[in-house]
Every structure is written in structure tokens, then in C-alpha cells.
Amino acid sequence: MDSLGGNTTTILLATLNPLSSTIEESISTLKFATWASKIKVYSKANEFDPKDDALIKWLWREVMHLKDILHMRNHGSKNDINLEILTLKEENHKLKELAEFGKFAKEEVQKLETENLELK
Numbered sequence: 001m002d003s004l005g006g007n008t009t010t011i012l013l014a015t016l017n018p019l020s021s022t023i024e025e026s027i028s029t030l031k032f033a034t035w036a037s038k039i040k041v042y043s044k045a046n047e048f049d050p051k052d053d054a055l056i057k058w059l060w061r062e063v064m065h066l067k068d069i070l071h072m073r074n075h076g077s078k079n080d081i082n083l084e085i086l087t088l089k090e091e092n093h094k095l096k097e098l099a100e101f102g103k104f105a106k107e108e109v110q111k112l113e114t115e116n117l118e119l120k
Contacts, residue, residue: 012036058100065093 014033016026072086 061096065089 012033014029016029068089069086072082072089
């Protein structure tokens, strides 16, 4: 079960009532405890892909950029300097985005070329 996994220790304490009027409940509790004791949990290390790390960094920068733009629009004064800064930041962000895309595309092309050579 997912709820029994992870870096935890799970303890099941089955309590029974000695009265004969609760025999059915006690049997049900024992059956459940037997079933739960047979559960096996297998752990698996998380796989790390450097491409995912680069994507996460890029998305984090995107979020920070959008927060910055939102903050400037909501709290900035309406003078020309702030508008100029905002415009330059947006242009700068777009250029960085294009550069990142070009880098990823180049890496992907190199990877596909290598795979192509291996297949030949």
C-alpha cells in the first residue's frame, strides 16, 4: 500500500476483547492483522535526468520573471523609466528563452546524430 511506504516504520496494534459477545469483531481484527502483516514494501531510488533538472531551472526562472513583471505592474509607478525597465526585462527574457531553446535543440540534434550513427 502507498500509505505504508516511504521512510517510515509502520506498527499495527490489534486489540481484542475477551468477551464472547465480540467474537466476530475479534476474528475480523485478527484477519486484518494477518493480511496487513503480509504487505511487502519495496523502495526504489528516484531516477535523475539532467534534462529534467535543466527544465526545472528554466521553469523556476520563468516563474521568477513573471512574478517580477507582476510586481512592477502592480506596485511600480507609472513613469517612463519603470515602463522602459519592464520592456527591457521582457525583451531580455525573450532573448534568454531563445538562447536556451537553441542550446536544448543543439543538444538534442547531437544526441539524435549519435544514436543514428550507432544504429548504422
